[in-house]
Amino acid sequence: MREDSCDAVNRVDQQRLWQRHMEMARIGAIPNNGVNRAALSREDIAARRLLLAWARQRNFTVCVDGIGNLFLRRAGSDPNAAPVMTGSHMDSQPRGGRFDGIYGVLAGFEALEAMDEAGVRTRRPIEVVAWTNEEGGRFQPCTMGSMVFTGARPLADVLDVTDNDGITLRDALAETLAATPEATKREFKMPAAGYIEAHIEQGPLLENAGKTIGVVTGIQGLRWFNIEVFGKTDHAGTTPLALRKDALRDAIAIIDALRDLAHDPADATRFTVGRMLVTPNSPNSVASHVLFSVDLRHPDPKRIRGLGEAVGPLARKAAKFCDVKVTPSLHDDPCAFDANVIAAIEDAAKNLALPHLRLPSGASHDAMYMARVCPTGMIFVPCEKGISHNEAENAKPADLAAGARVLTAALIELANR
Numbered sequence: 123m124r125e126d127s128c129d130a131v132n133r134v135d136q137q138r139l140w141q142r143h144m145e146m147a148r149i150g151a152i153p154n155n156g157v158n159r160a161a162l163s164r165e166d167i168a169a170r171r172l173l174l175a176w177a178r179q180r181n182f183t184v185c186v187d188g189i190g191n192l193f194l195r196r197a198g199s200d201p202n203a204a205p206v207m208t209g210s211h212m213d214s215q216p217r218g219g220r221f222d223g224i225y226g227v228l229a230g231f232e233a234l235e236a237m238d239e240a241g242v243r244t245r246r247p248i249e250v251v252a253w254t255n256e257e258g259g260r261f262q263p264c265t266m267g268s269m270v271f272t273g274a275r276p277l278a279d280v281l282d283v284t285d286n287d288g289i290t291l292r293d294a295l296a297e298t299l300a301a302t303p304e305a306t307k308r309e310f311k312m313p314a315a316g317y318i319e320a321h322i323e324q325g326p327l328l329e330n331a332g333k334t335i336g337v338v339t340g341i342q343g344l345r346w347f348n349i350e351v352f353g354k355t356d357h358a359g360t361t362p363l364a365l366r367k368d369a370l371r372d373a374i375a376i377i378d379a380l381r382d383l384a385h386d387p388a389d390a391t392r393f394t395v396g397r398m399l400v401t402p403n404s405p406n407s408v409a410s411h412v413l414f415s416v417d418l419r420h421p422d423p424k425r426i427r428g429l430g431e432a433v434g435p436l437a438r439k440a441a442k443f444c445d446v447k448v449t450p451s452l453h454d455d456p457c458a459f460d461a462n463v464i465a466a467i468e469d470a471a472k473n474l475a476l477p478h479l480r481l482p483s484g485a486s487h488d489a490m491y492m493a494r495v496c497p498t499g500m501i502f503v504p505c506e507k508g509i510s511h512n513e514a515e516n517a518k519p520a521d522l523a524a525g526a527r528v529l530t531a532a533l534i535e536l537a538n539r
């Protein structure tokens with residue numbers, strides 16, 4: 123490892139990083155250690171103010187773009203070089219935990235502080251970014267900040283979205299932007315030389331394998347479908363089975379067939395039917411109509427494409443008595459992270475003698491959009507029992523610090539290329 127990297131890594135302060143998590147967790151705190159910090163809410167504004175107060179103490183410059191993404195910059199020796207970025211989000215699920223998202227922002231900030239204290243000079247500037255509205259709990263869609271920043275969707279597309287109280291994103295955003303007047307306005311699509319996002323794993327693989335660092339290879343692909351089965355309602359006591367058009371019986375046959383389709387000895391394919399509506403939903407009536415959701419995920423583009431294409435024909439074939447309608451509702455291709463960024467993260471973990479593991483991300487992240495515009499990677503750290511999007515979300519101070527050390531070394535490496 124480079125000598126300046128060693129110095130900076132040694133300055134990563136586990137106690138300080140943990141304290142900052144606990145301080146942030148007080149903003150929007152709910153019972154049982156939970157956090158409710160909706161995007162562009164009063165709590166989100168308070169979190170932004172706190173982050174900017176810390177940035178001011180370090181003389182980091184602060185920018186904000188038109189959707190409220192915040193960028194804290196530590197200067198490089200070449201002021202014209204595109205920055206390397208790191209970060210994540212500060213909003214949470216309505217009953218979220220203390221680490222999802224905020225860890226990536228605080229680990230990035232810790233990395234910059236450690237570099238400052240070690241007197242490290244990097245060629246490129248390094249920026250910590252806090253993306254707006256990653257969770258999508260209050261305003262949909264999710265990962266909105268990175269989506270708009272990278273130009274995947276224009277800002278005008280989302281301004282009229284409303285929350286459950288009828289407040290528009292336009293109004294909530296204006297209030298949020300007004301709360302950070304010291305931030306310089308920045309345009310979307312500003313070029314970045316690289317992006318690394320640190321995050322809790324939100325799954326059990328690292329903990330089960332006894333590893334501290336997840337070197338994330340990409341984000342798996344996702345296909346959603348709504349499947350409708352059209353039958354005929356009849357009396358449960360008087361209608362012989364042979365004469366029925368039972369929509370629920372066919373729905374179950376379809377789900378069984380799809381589960382066989384998704385069967386995977388490697389256990390990498392994810393298949394979920396999480397929602398079902400049965401009509402008339404009465405114990406003594408044969409179901410006339412069933413609607414259910416299908417969520418399929420896999421990291422390999424060929425495999426997820428094959429699965430997605432098979433759903434319609436298989437569903438129609440499996441239904442013995444009823445008509446079937448299959449409607450695709452969401453389609454995200456798998457995203458593969460950059461080989462050089464993956465190597466920088468893996469080398470850092472090796473050099474620090476931290477047990478590590480390559481794995482794909484099961485959940486979506488802002489890194490998915492950044493991967494479209496610059497070399498991107500992610501670092502995972504374990505969370506207790508893999509629990510996330512839950513008040514019980516927990517992580518060990520030592521694991522959070524280990525992730526921040528790997529992040530620090532990898533950022534210095536990328537910022538000198």
Ligand SMILES: [Zn+2]
Nearest residue numbers: 222223256321
């Ligand atoms: Zn997150």
